[in-house]
Amino acid sequence: MKISYQEDTKVFRLDAAGMTYAMSVTDEEGFLSHLYFGAGLGDGDIRYLTRTQEMPWLASRNDRDRGSFLDAQPQECPGNGLGDFRSSAVTIIDSKGQRGIQPLVTGHRIYDGKERLEGLPHTWCRDKSEAMTLEITLKDPSVGAELILCYTIFDGLRAVVRSARIRNCGEQAFTLTKLCSCSLDFDYTGQRLLTLNGSWGREKRKQILPVGIGTQSVSSLRGISSHQAHPFLGLLSEGADQEQGEVIGCNLVYSGNFLAQVERSQFDVLRMQMGIHPEGFAWTLAPGESFQAPEAVLVWSDEGLGGMTRTLHNLYRNHLMRSPWLHRERPVLINNWEATFFDFDLEKLLAIAKRAAQSGVELLVMDDGWFGKRNDDNSSLGDWTVNEEKLPGGVKRLSEELGRIGMKLGIWFEPEMISPDSDLYRAHPDWAFSYDGRRPCRSRNQYVLDLSRKEVRDAIFDQITAVLDSADVAYVKWDMNRALTDVGSHAEGAEAGSLFHRFMLGTYELQERLITRYPDLLLENCSSGGGRYDAGTLFYSPQVWTSDDTDAIERLTIQEGTSMLYPLSSMGAHISVSPSQCVGRLVPMTTRGHVALAGTFGYELDINHLPEADAAMIPGQVALYHRFGELMREGDYYRIASYQDNHLFDCYEVVSGDKTEALLTWVQVLCEPNRRSKRIRVPGLDPDRSYRIEIADPAVQDDRWDGNALRSEEIECMQSFLNRDISGRTLAHAGILMPKLRGDFRSVLIRIAAV
Numbered sequence: 001m002k003i004s005y006q007e008d009t010k011v012f013r014l015d016a017a018g019m020t021y022a023m024s025v026t027d028e029e030g031f032l033s034h035l036y037f038g039a040g041l042g043d044g045d046i047r048y049l050t051r052t053q054e055m056p057w058l059a060s061r062n063d064r065d066r067g068s069f070l071d072a073q074p075q076e077c078p079g080n081g082l083g084d085f086r087s088s089a090v091t092i093i094d095s096k097g098q099r100g101i102q103p104l105v106t107g108h109r110i111y112d113g114k115e116r117l118e119g120l121p122h123t124w125c126r127d128k129s130e131a132m133t134l135e136i137t138l139k140d141p142s143v144g145a146e147l148i149l150c151y152t153i154f155d156g157l158r159a160v161v162r163s164a165r166i167r168n169c170g171e172q173a174f175t176l177t178k179l180c181s182c183s184l185d186f187d188y189t190g191q192r193l194l195t196l197n198g199s200w201g202r203e204k205r206k207q208i209l210p211v212g213i214g215t216q217s218v219s220s221l222r223g224i225s226s227h228q229a230h231p232f233l234g235l236l237s238e239g240a241d242q243e244q245g246e247v248i249g250c251n252l253v254y255s256g257n258f259l260a261q262v263e264r265s266q267f268d269v270l271r272m273q274m275g276i277h278p279e280g281f282a283w284t285l286a287p288g289e290s291f292q293a294p295e296a297v298l299v300w301s302d303e304g305l306g307g308m309t310r311t312l313h314n315l316y317r318n319h320l321m322r323s324p325w326l327h328r329e330r331p332v333l334i335n336n337w338e339a340t341f342f343d344f345d346l347e348k349l350l351a352i353a354k355r356a357a358q359s360g361v362e363l364l365v366m367d368d369g370w371f372g373k374r375n376d377d378n379s380s381l382g383d384w385t386v387n388e389e390k391l392p393g394g395v396k397r398l399s400e401e402l403g404r405i406g407m408k409l410g411i412w413f414e415p416e417m418i419s420p421d422s423d424l425y426r427a428h429p430d431w432a433f434s435y436d437g438r439r440p441c442r443s444r445n446q447y448v449l450d451l452s453r454k455e456v457r458d459a460i461f462d463q464i465t466a467v468l469d470s471a472d473v474a475y476v477k478w479d480m481n482r483a484l485t486d487v488g489s490h491a492e493g494a495e496a497g498s499l500f501h502r503f504m505l506g507t508y509e510l511q512e513r514l515i516t517r518y519p520d521l522l523l524e525n526c527s528s529g530g531g532r533y534d535a536g537t538l539f540y541s542p543q544v545w546t547s548d549d550t551d552a553i554e555r556l557t558i559q560e561g562t563s564m565l566y567p568l569s570s571m572g573a574h575i576s577v578s579p580s581q582c583v584g585r586l587v588p589m590t591t592r593g594h595v596a597l598a599g600t601f602g603y604e605l606d607i608n609h610l611p612e613a614d615a616a617m618i619p620g621q622v623a624l625y626h627r628f629g630e631l632m633r634e635g636d637y638y639r640i641a642s643y644q645d646n647h648l649f650d651c652y653e654v655v656s657g658d659k660t661e662a663l664l665t666w667v668q669v670l671c672e673p674n675r676r677s678k679r680i681r682v683p684g685l686d687p688d689r690s691y692r693i694e695i696a697d698p699a700v701q702d703d704r705w706d707g708n709a710l711r712s713e714e715i716e717c718m719q720s721f722l723n724r725d726i727s728g729r730t731l732a733h734a735g736i737l738m739p740k741l742r743g744d745f746r747s748v749l750i751r752i753a754a755v
């Protein structure tokens, strides 16, 4: 790992793990040009990549065509209104109401380690030897603006973490109307654009499109990163696929409104940008004041999407997520939401907990409906006091009763919200976002709290801590169930254009306070499922509820998209009933278990109303989770086949860091007639070692169980690879032969262990 600046060539280089990112200071004026992002280049002069020896030449050499230079130059910090007609990285309105900004390089600083981003989620390093940072200072004296572009690389990772900070170093205030976290220009060579889009219950579906001339973007203006779009872009070079070819990924470490776009210009230059969405954004900076944009992570891979995924998982597990639970085995939980919805009391909860405890479940999550007078979703958000009619003796009694049967307690909150029918709203209607003279838009019959205000945050925090202090609570589920509308504050002097971001900062601050006050608390974020499952959220909670759709087959696609960026250890995955409440599909209990093993494992059902055969499988499933939990949490992830792509089957593998063990999950979604076995390559193992392959889940070998029991002819076909010694090289290239399984929604877990 190395960062350097060469005075004579004026080239900045960041080198890590066989990757190079390079920029140069162009022309005496000091434009910051992007030179290169890709495979490690070694030493050598790469200044020629600036293309300044060709038309339209340098600005200083060709002043009559300065605009042509600005509009063609590959930039790292494109300004606004002065000749680069592509999308700007920064825009402002100055005190005279004028626009126009072009920051130019005035200096730089290189140091070991990485600094924190106050109030925002950010990557970090344990000690300074793990990371290096380059800060480039750019100024535009005409408007009194100073920009610091920050670039961090981490030892052993093909990633560059970027952020931008702007300071008013002049004498007049100006209003910032856009600041990208990252902007870079590189040659278009036939790349395709990958985005993750979706909806409630259908989060993070892959979409791959050609990049045409013009602009393609994904964005959110919902105040959350959203179910519909995700703050991520992937660029796949021609021929790149899951395991080969070059891929660049860009992921924003932020959970609010965002814009992520690529713009292919007339000269086939791709400008890739990501940051807070500029629509409606305005942040006034008085002299001396600064604004910090969130971080964006750039990853380069020459091992296709899989390489990008593994780099992101390693970066997030080692340099973003912070919880003491991160590397710890998480308790197997049972959540009462899909079991009871709002219709529960102490007795019902304890009945679920008792049977669950006997099956090895360790924690009961009491979901929505325990507070105020909330018996449906029409009231009480903001009144975080226990409903003693449902829970006599309060949360304390519940936690004590659970303690007696060896179970821990988790509780659901939705701290950012307020019901119009709540004591809090009756006392402080001005604490909800609204525009004067306009009745705010309701969604799930609730309003959004103005968390830009400290007194509002304090009041909510005090209520939550009163509950948590009253009992032994091991886990909190922090939910958020509506998008932001009517974002008007009734606080003195609130700046309208700053509120979406201030709301996000307020939410982050509340979560920070919570995990600081309860350092051992296991915090799980949620936003109607995966509406705010993003890199920003992972800074505060080691696990996030992936989707409200718990049907195992739907989950294959949702979990594929989610795990493409985020570690399996963060992916909330629970077994629920069959037929699924969401889609009415009947799926064998073993298959539901195998799919949930890819995340933080748990149950979301009434164990007392489960078919006996399903309930009887729970101890075995819990044992499987304990056996493979560490491997799934810490291992390297390989996507082998995608049901989203082939509409028939899904397959993925997790390999331990030392390559001594792997677990392969095979789900045959639909059975086809007249098929022979499928050849499945098993990547990621040590080519020079021998491996023994076995069926990992004894339940599928036992025909007392559900429709997923393996038939004798299926087992016979698997004898081609079961209990034989096969080299990692053979497994990677020749693979194994997965039999056709009779029936739909079948699955097999395969353990591969070094001999």
Ligand code: DGJ
Pocket (backbone or CB within 6 Å): 337, 367, 368, 412, 479, 481, 526, 527, 528, 529, 545, 547, 548
């Ligand atoms: C949405 C969440 O995603 C669900 O798991 C559940 O907690 C409900 N909210 C409760 O209102």
